[in-house]
Amino acid sequence: MNVSVKMFFSFLVIGLTTMVCSKPVKSSAQHLETITVSYTESNEDFPNPERGFYRYSETSAGNFIPLDQDQLKEWRNGKKADGGNYSVKSTLVFRYYILNVFKDKPLSAAFLNSVKADFDIARKAGSKLIPRFTYTNASNAGNCPEGFICPPYGDAPKSIVLGHIAQLKDLFHNNADVIACVQMGFIGVWGEQYYTDHFGDASQNGSAGKLLDDNWRDRTDVLRALLEAVPADRMIQVRYPQLKQRFVYGIQALTSAAPLLDNEAFKGTDKARIGFHNDCLLASPDDYGTYEDYGNSSSVRRSDLAVLKEYKKKDSRFVVVGGETCTDDYSPQNDCAPAGIAQSELESLHYSFLNCAYNNDVNNDWQTGGCMEEIKKRLGYRFVLQSASFPKSLSAGQKMNFRIQLINRGYASCYNPRQVKIVLRNRTTGQQFSIDTDADPRAWYSGDIKLESDVTVPSTVTPGEYETFLFLPDKYGSIGNRSEYAVRLANNDTWESATGLNKLGIYLTIK
Incomplete structure (x- = not known):
């Protein structure tokens, strides 16, 4: 105990591209055509909050x-x-x-x-x-x-x-x-x-x-x-x-x-x-x-x-x-x-x-x-996107069923409360809509994570094509919109450093 001042695991980079789209398939549950994207893992060491x-x-x-x-x-x-x-x-x-x-x-x-x-x-x-x-x-x-x-x-x-x-x-x-x-x-x-x-x-x-x-x-x-x-x-x-x-x-x-x-x-x-x-x-x-x-x-x-x-x-x-x-x-x-x-x-x-x-x-x-x-x-959490499935198109005010598969390569989960949101950004106007989920990343322990939810697309979303993002901001409004306090996923080419959003590489049509 000093009086003044007082951790074989390799991450594989699979492939050269970050996101690979599969062809659309029919969702029997909602009768909506879905699109699925898979992701490649990053080997980069980067800063993330609270770890x-x-x-x-x-x-x-x-x-x-x-x-x-x-x-x-x-x-x-x-x-x-x-x-x-x-x-x-x-x-x-x-x-x-x-x-x-x-x-x-x-x-x-x-x-x-x-x-x-x-x-x-x-x-x-x-x-x-x-x-x-x-x-x-x-x-x-x-x-x-x-x-x-x-x-x-x-x-x-x-x-x-x-x-x-x-x-x-x-x-x-x-x-x-x-x-x-x-x-x-x-x-x-x-x-x-x-x-x-x-x-x-x-x-x-x-x-x-x-x-x-x-x-x-x-x-x-x-x-x-x-x-x-x-x-x-x-x-x-x-x-x-x-x-x-x-x-x-x-x-x-x-x-x-x-x-x-x-x-x-x-x-x-x-x-x-x-x-x-x-x-x-x-x-x-x-x-x-x-x-x-x-x-x-x-x-x-x-x-x-x-x-x-x-x-x-x-x-x-x-x-x-x-x-x-x-x-x-x-x-x-x-x-x-x-x-x-x-x-x-x-x-x-x-x-x-x-x-x-x-x-x-x-x-x-x-x-x-x-x-x-x-x-x-x-140290702490290291969340890696594996795949994501979303409807290809739907209407404002409609239920949207999505599935995101991740893996936590870290030693621990988050220990403080943190929000998990789906963000839609209009590709023409840049207007964004944030949709809350009931996911709790404190329960995203080491190993496989399945995020599956029915969320409602806000009725205020105007028709158009939207890019989708996964957003894990801090719960406090004082810093909730600051990228330094949002969780970055360990994937290639998914992180938006200016916004703290993680790109899912999926584009939805809102009718």
């Missing part, structure tokens, strides 16, 4: 340095990773807010305004933030059992933490459009809920070496406050899987507690909103205590790697997962296949984003080992 390698940025309340809009745009367009031998195109920025001057008092209006300005800068740049608030990210060495980091650690008591979270509520709600997710933070050095003066020190420096019931209550109180302060359509990431279990099922919950099920996912409940960040991915067999049972007043601390990792594998299918590597000590296990398990780990735990600034002793090995390009493309 990929993120850029790291920090500022302290005592010396606030705002985000730089030009730098965020530069990161989005592609730039070499800090300390890396590879380049990335980043739509996400991890933003550390170090509350070093507010450990015993409320946040100032000036600080809150500075954070608001950061959100405004991110919005103008076409980026989203992953904010984490902490009171210290400095480790003080000394004469204690762990040596490299000793108490006092420098975080704040529960009463101060809860007060600060309450103060941040309006900021979270007013800027949810450019928040990808929020990391729990607040407790302990780096906001990682471990080395802490006030919430139970489970390290060798602590007298108990585990967490007691009161420690769990205090931690779950902070998580509850954060869930209440952050809008219901945004997730909170916690550092340790057991914290989610003990929040959801109580402080006596066993590590065998049940993960989320399909019918519970994306419901806006607390259980459905808690994801994970692993800040020591592939650092050791248990990722430096990530899969540890930290006990309680009546049980001992113990390793429970197999059970907790299996829980996280199942739960992570439905929640946001990200983090960073932190040491190369676990080489070759943390390398590319076949020597290492980097790709399989990222896939089984459904990673959406990783830090490109730390630890590049590990990340650089992925570049030299030949799996970095795969990891860059597969």
